Amino acid sequence: MKETEKNIGNDKKDEAMHKMGRQSAQMPRPVYIRESASIVGQKESKGPLGELFDMVGEDEMFGCKTWEEAESTLQKEAVLLLLGKAKEKKENIHFLLGGDLLGQTIASSFGIKELDIPFLGLFGACSTSGESLALASMILGGGFAQNVVCVTSSHFGSAEKEFRFPMEYGGQRPPCYTRTVTGSGAFLVSTAPGEHPYAVISGITVGKIVDMNMKDTFNMGCCMAPAAADVIASNFEDFGHGPDYYDKIITGDLGRVGQEALFHLLQQRGYDISACHTDCGMEMFDTSQDGTESGGSGCGCAASVLASYILPKIRDGEWKRVLFVPTGALLNKTSFNEGKPILGIAHAVMLESAV
Amino acid sequence: MKETEKNIGNDKKDEAMHKMGRQSAQMPRPVYIRESASIVGQKESKGPLGELFDMVGEDEMFGCKTWEEAESTLQKEAVLLLLGKAKEKKENIHFLLGGDLLGQTIASSFGIKELDIPFLGLFGACSTSGESLALASMILGGGFAQNVVCVTSSHFGSAEKEFRFPMEYGGQRPPCYTRTVTGSGAFLVSTAPGEHPYAVISGITVGKIVDMNMKDTFNMGCCMAPAAADVIASNFEDFGHGPDYYDKIITGDLGRVGQEALFHLLQQRGYDISACHTDCGMEMFDTSQDGTESGGSGCGCAASVLASYILPKIRDGEWKRVLFVPTGALLNKTSFNEGKPILGIAHAVMLESAV
DSSP states (O other): OHHHHTTTTOTTTOTTTTEETTTEEEOSSOOEEEEEEEEEOHHHHTSTTGGGOSEEOSSTTTTOSSHHHHHHHHHHHHHHHHHHHHTOOGGGOOEEEEEOSSGGGHHHHHHHGGGOOOEEEBOBTBTHHHHHHHHHHHHHHTTSOSEEEEEEEEOHHHHHHHHSOOGGGOOOOOTTOEEEOOEEEEEEEESSOOSSOOEEEEEEEOOOOBOOOOOOTTOHHHHHHHHHHHHHHHHHHHHTOOGGGOSEEEESSOHHHHHHHHHHHHHHTTOOOTTTEEEHHHHHSOTTSTTOBTEEESHHHHHHHIIIIIHHHHHTTSOSEEEEEOEEEEOOHHHHHTTOOOEEEEOEEEEEOOO | OHHHHTTTTOTTTOTTTTEETTTEEEEEEEEEEEEEEEEEOHHHHTSTTGGGOSEEOSSTTTTOSSHHHHHHHHHHHHHHHHHHHHTOOGGGOOEEEEEOSSGGGHHHHHHHGGGOOOEEEBOBTBTHHHHHHHHHHHHHHTTSOSEEEEEEEEOHHHHHHHHSOOGGGOOOOOTTOEEEOOEEEEEEEESSOOSSOOEEEEEEEOOOOBOOOOOOTTOHHHHHHHHHHHHHHHHHHHHTOOGGGOSEEEESSOHHHHHHHHHHHHHHTTOOOTTTEEEHHHHHSOTTSTTOBTEEESHHHHHHHIIIIIHHHHHTTSOSEEEEEOEEEEOOHHHHHTTOOOEEEEOEEEEEOOO
16 A cells, blocks of 8 residues: 555646556555455356355346346346445445446346446456456546446356357367356445455556457467466556565466466566466366366456455455456457457456555 | 636545536546547548548548458547647557447457557447546546547448348338448547647536337437436536536437437426537438438447537637537347347536637
């Protein structure tokens, strides 16, 4: 918190004093993650983090007729659960920032429409949870709201339908494949700490689109690793620190194969993060779980792992400083069919112990 | 500017002092639209605003092989044109906020990837230009950056392919149909005014998703009018004023049929905006232009009309206060085929003369 506090009250000296380096910003006042909520499917509940999620669906349909409806229900239930846990009325939520992987982000639109909260829709593929927290922290840090909810989701069925083959086709998957997580994570980000805040967002680094001309849709980890490496190195450079500043650096959904690429790319820039790195996709599934190959992926992967696993460790003081780096692959069916590469993007959110 | 200035320096009294009412915020320091740029296609260049656009493509392909590539080129060229007009290097742009109508917003991703600017992707359908300006103004107003670029686009060909029938099908269109504009508008939003700023963003109202169970994809104007009415009325209520506060209230792409619905809905809430309202879609095309029926639509409609027509009138003092209200329809092919309604959203940006 030192870097943050020393600047409070300096507003008139430098109009953009909260900007750090090329692509980062620090918070001029504490921005708290007050509460979180997570909801996942059956497969996720049987992984290593299974006991930690707030809610588990009995099947993949969550009481709905289509996968898209099921994913919308994930978002709606995650937000309602969040508000219940925080004992906060929806009327006190000033803005809701959300997104998902589906075309025109319909999982979010149909999921949150009945909540009657002013809505800002985002698309950063699987980096969207990081994008939503970065924007929320600037909105709150700038004094434009007191309470913002961030929510993202993904669903294995709706994502396979959107991006890959019909599931009935039963195609084989290579070892670099990451399985889209059925899940959602929601966060109440506030200027007030509440009773037991999970963490403070002390700074952010907004990522650039990185194009390494990767074209393998079964190897999303390697498509996104260059963007993750770029935003992590930029965070170090903008804030003038290195890997040892953090107890943990946690990417979104690179998986085991993408992690290797990330280490290699950061070593080329002079950074070794192997001692403190993990990946939400690797934490989500055990290697023994059939069909999960390199790990988990999707907007709901990083969000549900942050809500259930990372934030409690920060609140309990086990980790003091965490760099949370959700990673996204930018493509759609048309761009793939027209021979375009898969672009990568990642955003970094600096989480610190609130005590 | 009075409401804005009186609060500067009060930071410590109230942490969320820039919030106004339920869903609005005002700017604690001046946020300028320093420069704008517009690029459109042939049909748009033959409409009433034809002479005002910065650049017109010779055909709908803009030198590309596909409509999606053409739309990406629109965004890229609009941003490069903007930076040229502003004499600003891309290295000095801290964040780029953008979006479009295509699935997974690929027009933006592939359009701006080479610019090497930290990117925050948005999806608000045709309301995205408003969403981008609202977020940019909070980022700049909060002191997290000095220069932000906002860019959105749409393309008639890529949108018909994404949402409707193959163009070769030659389907007939009802009178409520609005034609997707081929165009892009880009804005340099800054804490510094530059030589001749177009306008100041003095406040914003973030819209809610409104579901009136509308299902006619040929009548997007009426699908979006309820959301526009809601955010306009909320702006009046949050800031304690009415229609006469503004010289103009300008919606994004309701068209002539949607305008009627808007007037009716606002009259039910006690507001008559008929004396000061116009719509970017109505300004874009002349009723005599074949295939434009109720007017223009798309992310590029509101953005290119703001850049070419609205902002110069504010800079020249003809209009002192304008409420700019881009309107979006939230749906995709899957949601339509599964019988879901078309949801509406709109965001309001308060533009004032900078002098």
